[in-house]
Amino acid sequence: MQKSWTWRWIQDVTGGEWLNSATCEGEICNICTDSRKIRQGDVFLALCGERFDGNAFLTDAMEAGAAGVICSRLPQDPQVRGLRVDDTLRAYQRLGHAHRMRWPGNVMVGVTGSFGKTSVKNFIGSVFREKWGDDAVLVTAGNTNNQIGVVQNLLNLKETHKASVLELGTSLPGEIARLRELVRPSIAVLTGIGAAHLEGLGGLEGVKREKRAIFTQARWGIVPASLLHDPIIAPALPEKVVTFGAAGENADVRISILEQSFAGSMVELTLPDGTSHRFHASFAGRHMAANAAAAAATGWVLEIDP
Template sequence: MHTSTTSTNALMPWSAQDLAQATQGSWYKERTPNTQIKRILTNSRHAESGDAFLALKGERFDAHTFVAQVQTQGCEVAIVERPIDDVEIYQLVVADTRLALGLLGAFRRKSCHDLKVVALTGSSGKTTTKEMLGSIFSQLAPTLVTRGNLNNDLGVPMMLLELTEQHRYAVMELGANHQGEIDYTSHLVAPDVAGILNIGTAHLGEFGGREGICQAKSEIYQHLKASGCAIVPKNDDFTVKIEQKTQSFQCLSFGEGGDVYATDIQLQSESTIFLLHTPKGITQIDLPFAGAHNVDNALAATAFALALDVPLQVIAQGLASAVAAKGRLNFIRKKQYLCIDDTYNANPTSMLAASHVLSQQQGIKVLVMGDIGELGDTATSEHQKLGEQLSHFAIDQIVAVGEYAQAVSVAATGPVPVAHFETQAQALPYLIEMIKKHQPQTMSFLFKGSRFTHMETLMADLMETL
């Protein structure tokens, strides 16, 4: 199996002429390095001989102040908006270093002629679908996959800079914090296949509603190659609007009623079996992921792979060997206790999906939920809606932690009891007491919340007491 990292593949070097051409910049005092540049970095701590340090500027920082420092570390080239005096380092002056990073990423992408690029976005499921696709394509050839959350206007070009001559596939996750961001990043990646997984409620605050989210996500099709394929969710509330954006492309749809769909779904506590139906045939999928939502993710991954003519057998093998990303429904066992780590992030849709997985586990089932961010003015009402829905699930207890924990508790009208706490420090003794009360019974805990809540800390603290 081919790796999806660049650790064993040499990065393509840059010449001084390449850098100037890509960024439309000019060398300060016409001094140009005569050696090739191996890497372009934005982190001054890692800059060394053979690197080019790109000095980004933000609201609270200006990396131009580190140019002298990187010179002492052996770095001979800096890409800057304004030249720094009293340094010997070669300086490429550009209009805007943030945009220069994008131009460099796009330049590297264009220089990879044998590369097929998949771009995906959505309100939930991006990380898991990305990992599934990485597993599928890696059966065939070296594949670059977006790492962590490098899916914004800085992260996407940083990932493109990791492309090597060995890569044949790239799976690029595109996120959106504002209108126009996906238009920008999809232009950089120039995808052969582009698609939306779903239109949910993540980032409601930034876009003022799901219509705005749909508009932002649909930008992913704007730079799809004319000969490319658009991937469309068939049973989303916004399917019709998405289909209007993709009329000029060849399309593949996934989900019930789509080109790629599932039947005979057997949801198990930690895995799923289903029959995969595609225009290329039918096959059984043994998916090492729990939950109906991960069937949807697997269908999406299948559609993306089929668009690049990946054989059905390879897709099945890739899905069977896919591994969940850290903090994405990871099952951790200790004695008679199961902790489900789904702490990577959260939105209302994914909170419900993960709670369904919890309901299929053994013993006393406890949801430990943190706040969900980026909901704007709807934060209180969305947490209340969750409290109402989750209190009717087949689980035994909800422990809500954070600013909106009380909103969850107040709205819970179902049979599931809800305890609410402002802080993790307050919640921990309650959880410990609950375990003592139910000993020696089997217990299953789901920990989930938005990234800023760091619910993995509470999970680790509880596991230390088991």
């Protein structure tokens, strides 16, 4: 099964109603939220926000070659085909989640934190690609880690993917819980807690409460050693936990920098079984060593050789 959907499947997932009494048929290979990027045969999903309304571009999308639309307002143009739903963002998220659940065997890693998310995501992606190959791993594109971007990444899942690494971001309470429900990570990685989005999340304790939601129903938790016993984080951790850190930290997996130069660093990786491995790394700095340790911990959980 490749990345494709039928109109009937889309209707079943979204609960939409057919527009203009016209039932759509055929196979869909792409769901696009930008009417300017429509390709022949795409479905245009009309997202709405405080400063934009995709419903205003339904005709434009059809004229650009869309096979149909998913909208939240009845179009004035009788030639527009597709489905009307109450909330296009929720419909989009339902589609992303339903598509993700087509492959329950996909190794799904969710990454969140106040800092280091992108670096850790990329490090884990490198570990996975080394194991399974480039075509077998899906990694969040750029910083598309919000309520829309995560769905875009989920909809890119294909039969060839054995593992996925998705970055989950937040600025308001409840967003991580919602994204976690869409993604359903079996391995949840918390990179760290810091002073980011304090106003929207109600201070540092609010940040912790928001971020800890990623661990719900996860099989494994990957967490900084400094947060293992945190009174807010600890109760949310799954039964299986691996801690990570840099030199001097009491972590299950840690990376110590032995030497540094403009060309990178000579580092030592220590694993939970006490074994250690020395190698040259392209990064420098204690914070990047900790990020790399988070990736190494994820690899260790999956029994990937360092």
